Amino acid sequence: xxxxxxxxxxxxxxxxxxxxxxxxxxxxxxxxxxxxxxxxxxxxxxxxxxxxxxxxxxxxxxxxxxxxxxxxxxxxxxxxxxxxxxxxxxxxxxxxxxxxxxxxxxxxxxxxxxxxxxxxxxxxxxxxxxxxxxxxxxxxxxxxxxxxxxxxxxxxxxxxxxxxxxxxxxxxxxxxxxxxxxxxxxxxxxxxxxxxxxxxxxxxxxxxxxxxxxxxxxxxxxxxxxxxxxxxxxxxxxxxxxxxxxxxxxxxxxxxxxxxxxxxxxxxxxxxxxxxxxxxxxxxxxxxxxxxxxxxxxxxxxxxxxxxxxxxxxxxxxxxxxxxxxxxxxxxxxxxxxxxxxxxxxxxxxxxxxxxxxxxxxxxxxxxxxxxxxxxxxxxxxxxxxxxxxxxxxxxxxxxxxxxxxxxxxxxxxxxxxxxxxxxxxxxxxxxxxxxxxxxxxxxxxxxxxxxxxxxxxxxxxxxxxxxxxxxxxxxxxxxxxxxxxxxxxxxxxxxxxxxxxxxxxxxxxxxxxxxxxxxxxxxxxxxxxxxxxxxxxxxxxxxxxxxxxxxxxxxxxxxxxxxxxxxxxxxxxxxxxxxxxxxxxxxxxxxxxxxxxxxxxxxxxxxxxxxxxxxx
Amino acid sequence: xxxxxxxxxxxxxxxxxxxxxxxxxxxxxxxxxxxxxxxxxxxxxxxxxxxxxxxxxxxxxxxxxxxxxxxxxxxxxxxxxxxxxxxxxxxxxxxxxxxxxxxxxxxxxxxxxxxxxxxxxxxxxxxxxxxxxxxxxxxxxxxxxxxxxxxxxxxxxxxxxxxxxxxxxxxxxxxxxxxxxxxxxxxxxxxxxxxxxxxxxxxxxxxxxxxxxxxxxxxxxxxxxxxxxxxxxxxxxxxxxxxxxxxxxxxxxxxxxxxxxxxxxxxxxxxxxxxxxxxxxxxxxxxxxxxxxxxxxxxxxxxxxxxx
Numbered sequence: 001x002x003x004x005x006x007x008x009x010x011x012x013x014x015x016x017x018x019x020x021x022x023x024x025x026x027x028x029x030x031x032x033x034x035x036x037x038x039x040x041x042x043x044x045x046x047x048x049x050x051x052x053x054x055x056x057x058x059x060x061x062x063x064x065x066x067x068x069x070x071x072x073x074x075x076x077x078x079x080x081x082x083x084x085x086x087x088x089x090x091x092x093x094x095x096x097x098x099x100x101x102x103x104x105x106x107x108x109x110x111x112x113x114x115x116x117x118x119x120x121x122x123x124x125x126x127x128x129x130x131x132x133x134x135x136x137x138x139x140x141x142x143x144x145x146x147x148x149x150x151x152x153x154x155x156x157x158x159x160x161x162x163x164x165x166x167x168x169x170x171x172x173x174x175x176x177x178x179x180x181x182x183x184x185x186x187x188x189x190x191x192x193x194x195x196x197x198x199x200x201x202x203x204x205x206x207x208x209x210x211x212x213x214x215x216x217x218x219x220x221x222x223x224x225x226x227x228x229x230x231x232x233x234x235x236x237x238x239x240x241x242x243x244x245x246x247x248x249x250x251x252x253x254x255x256x257x258x259x260x261x262x263x264x265x266x267x268x269x270x271x272x273x274x275x276x277x278x279x280x281x282x283x284x285x286x287x288x289x290x291x292x293x294x295x296x297x298x299x300x301x302x303x304x305x306x307x308x309x310x311x312x313x314x315x316x317x318x319x320x321x322x323x324x325x326x327x328x329x330x331x332x333x334x335x336x337x338x339x340x341x342x343x344x345x346x347x348x349x350x351x352x353x354x355x356x357x358x359x360x361x362x363x364x365x366x367x368x369x370x371x372x373x374x375x376x377x378x379x380x381x382x383x384x385x386x387x388x389x390x391x392x393x394x395x396x397x398x399x400x401x402x403x404x405x406x407x408x409x410x411x412x413x414x415x416x417x418x419x420x421x422x423x424x425x426x427x428x429x430x431x432x433x434x435x436x437x438x439x440x441x442x443x444x445x446x447x448x449x450x451x452x453x454x455x456x457x458x459x460x461x462x463x464x465x466x467x468x469x470x471x472x473x474x475x476x477x478x479x480x481x482x483x484x485x486x487x488x489x490x491x492x493x494x495x496x497x498x499x500x501x502x503x504x505x506x507x508x509x510x511x512x513x514x515x516x517x518x519x520x521x522x523x524x525x526x527x528x529x530x531x532x533x534x535x536x537x538x539x540x541x542x543x544x545x546x547x548x549x550x551x552x553x554x555x556x557x558x559x560x561x562x563x564x565x566x567x568x569x570x571x572x573x574x575x576x577x578x579x580x581x582x583x584x585x586x587x588x589x590x591x592x593x594x595x596x597x598x599x600x601x602x603x604x605x606x607x608x609x610x611x612x613x614x615x616x617x
Numbered sequence: 618x619x620x621x622x623x624x625x626x627x628x629x630x631x632x633x634x635x636x637x638x639x640x641x642x643x644x645x646x647x648x649x650x651x652x653x654x655x656x657x658x659x660x661x662x663x664x665x666x667x668x669x670x671x672x673x674x675x676x677x678x679x680x681x682x683x684x685x686x687x688x689x690x691x692x693x694x695x696x697x698x699x700x701x702x703x704x705x706x707x708x709x710x711x712x713x714x715x716x717x718x719x720x721x722x723x724x725x726x727x728x729x730x731x732x733x734x735x736x737x738x739x740x741x742x743x744x745x746x747x748x749x750x751x752x753x754x755x756x757x758x759x760x761x762x763x764x765x766x767x768x769x770x771x772x773x774x775x776x777x778x779x780x781x782x783x784x785x786x787x788x789x790x791x792x793x794x795x796x797x798x799x800x801x802x803x804x805x806x807x808x809x810x811x812x813x814x815x816x817x818x819x820x821x822x823x824x825x826x827x828x829x830x831x832x833x834x835x836x837x838x839x840x841x842x843x844x845x846x847x848x849x850x851x852x853x854x855x856x857x858x859x860x861x862x863x864x865x866x867x868x869x870x871x872x873x874x875x876x877x878x879x880x881x882x883x884x885x886x887x888x889x890x891x892x893x894x895x896x897x898x899x900x901x902x903x904x905x906x907x908x909x910x911x912x913x914x915x916x917x918x919x920x921x922x923x924x925x
Contacts, residue, residue, distance in 0.1 A: 439739035463862035562812035
């Protein structure tokens with residue numbers, strides 16, 4: 001018999017390898033040092049004018065750059081050295097003003113035709129790039145309590161409207177709402193009414209002395225929804241903040257039930273990042289000052305979108321953003337954009353009390369932000385970057401009060417749906433739904449990142465070389481064939497990782513090294529099996545065939561079990577463990593393909609077509 | 618080259634192997650009970666700061682600086698080279714600590730001090746990671762056991778899992794005895810050990826299963842011995858290549874990967890041993906016979922077993 005693969009099978013293998021090579025290719029192109037310019041708000045779009053301005057700034061400072069262009073609505077300026085990048089960032093931050101965020105970045109130099117088919121290099125994890133990793137916990141208990149207070153007020157309103165007499169509705173420490181009634185009828189009526197109005201409530205009743213109680217608890221689903229909402233809101237807030245920091249490719253992601261991960265590659269000043277992220281921006285609702293108001297009781301503010309426009313407001317604040325329970329961008333009857341705002345109980349009360357006496361006057365929404373400004377100063381003849389914290393208060397809207405406002409009202413008079421959604425977002429972002437605190441923090445300096453890459457690559461190279469030499473010596477021609485398969489295996493691992501958009505971490509590199517060591521196992525199994533067949537006197541070609549055939553089930557069982565372990569690692573692990581699990585899983589799959597299909601094809605091509613008396617194995 | 622012609626009587630040494638394994642396990646459990654594991658920051662919570670001085674620095678000097686600032690309980694050690702210093706602090710400290718420490722050292726040092734790494738893990742997070750890790754190990758073991766019971770036979774799955782538990786306990790014991798830091802990457806390594814050791818055991822079991830069916834001998838010990846000898850050169854070659862890359866990792870991979878490489882190295886060595894001596898031994902203890910592996914006569918309403 002002869003061992004030959006049909007043409008289609010060989011072509012298929014070639015096709016797979018070509019695709020793998022193409023998708024692995026972007027990793028070969030070195031990254032450029034770059035700065036990325038983006039608008040700090042939607043109104044500030046980066047366009048060719050801004051790029052020209054940036055180029056101008058750089059030319060004035062005498063900083064040479066490779067290219068400056070618009071990429072994905074952001075300006076990308078590339079440099080030859082990290083030093084030029086650093087100087088450019090400082091110059092551009094000063095030159096372009098606060099409306100634009102200048103972030104340091106490493107820009108891939110992947111050729112356009114590769115980018116066009118979706119090929120891109122692997123992302124490097126923080127341990128390889130340097131940067132900051134924060135894990136924050138959202139105090140969801142607080143969020144639920146806040147909402148319960150709103151419910152308490154809703155219940156009171158409902159009872160009042162239905163003319164059901166009650167003594168009190170209070171929030172207890174154990175998270176239950178308790179309503180007190182003077183008699184059983186009132187309580188039962190209240191219960192049936194509330195049951196109709198609020199599907200999310202669960203009820204319990206009690207009686208003590210001359211008081212009848214109705215205990216109200218939220219069902220599990222509602223509590224979860226409130227928590228989810230709080231976390232979503234905090235995610236929005238944090239994303240905004242992170243954008244303000246000027247980080248390229250930040251990651252802000254929910255983790256588990258009440259945690260948020262923030263990863264900022266390239267940031268070295270963790271303390272500064274923390275201040276900004278932990279900070280609470282806020283909103284203020286104020287009335288416009290009457291024309292006869294005294295100077296001492298008023299304050300002048302600029303509009304956020306139009307610094308030339310100003311308005312004089314009362315110093316008294318009606319409520320702040322922390323009273324905003326929710327805000328959504330919607331449209332009014334005429335299809336004009338507006339923002340619907342829901343206030344919490346106390347906010348609603350304050351709002352209605354103030355607006356009752358201020359009909360037809362105008363109310364302003366002021367955006368208050370605690371920011372830091374970076375200033376370059378000359379200290380002892382050296383340029384030092386210094387941060388100055390400051391508070392920025394700007395108007396986002398000024399509108400006439402048409403009727404008494406309760407805990408729900410709308411802000412109209414907005415220019416575009418984009419403005420309304422941005423405002424809604426800011427309103428939500430302004431009101432941190434629940435306090436957050438840091439539970440984990442990891443800062444990796446850039447020097448360590450670089451060292452880690454270098455060590456990782458060295459290990460892969462040396463380990464790879466050793467295994468290749470060993471295989472060649474031990475299995476001769478077959479060893480060489482296995483080495484070819486092993487090399488292609490490495491290409492495939494990198495290609496799949498790149499395609500998945502997986503992040504390469506240090507444990508990930510360790511996973512690749514381990515895979516290289518273990519990948520030969522399948523080949524070893526096959527070759528040993530062929531040897532055995534030969535020893536037992538089988539003809540060469542059938543020995544090859546049954547060697548591959550018999551090793552198959554062993555290889556399958558062995559790899560599937562390892563894969564089970566890897567998948568569990570991925571499912572249960574976090575951070576570094578996940579990175580390792582991904583490379584291990586990918587490696588197991590590709591090395592099976594390499595050993596069973598590629599090696600087979602190579603062996604077939606080398607030996608399969610002719611009659612052999614002896615195999616040099 | 619290595620050419621194994623001689624037939625080894627592995628199962629002849631099974632009593633000695635059993636005693637050896639039991640002693641290792643007892644020592645491991647004892648050490649785990651007495652010394653415990655030296656959990657790293659990932660699992661205990663706390664702060665860790667790694668800094669580089671531009672010139673070699675005496676540990677005592679750094680300790681002195683920290684003591685002067687009121688951090689007498691800080692653990693200070695070198696990390697890789699004399700310029701690299703690793704400082705650990707207990708969980709009672711606040712998240713801002715890393716920054717503070719860096720500032721203290723920068724003030725006190727003669728040359729420049731740069732931050733390489735600053736980590737803070739809340740104690741609650743650490744505890745969760747520890748629980749998750751333990752749970753992960755257990756789930757992995759159970760899933761593997763189910764898969765093997767399905768693919769082989771119940772006795773084999775018990776044997777494989779016991780061999781695995783044997784490996785995991787001994788590697789843990791090794792970490793406990795040596796007081797090497799046990800962090801997240803080591804946990805990853807431990808799970809990789811499960812994968813590797815299984816791989817090894819299954820290759821052997823696969824051959825045992827085949828030989829029970831093919832060889833016309835009823836003596837289980839003989840079948841096991843033949844199987845082990847047939848797979849021996851593969852066992853050695855694969856262990857060697859894997860150990861080669863692990864040694865490379867341990868030497869060139871840097872301090873952060875060192876624990877990982879050592880854990881896997883220990884795991885590979887013990888896993889190779891266990892797949893030869895322990896996995897087979899347990900099969901004998903469970904009294905495995907040919908009958909266990911001969912497919913039951915197919916009934917009409919049952920599908921035949923697929924043999925690839």
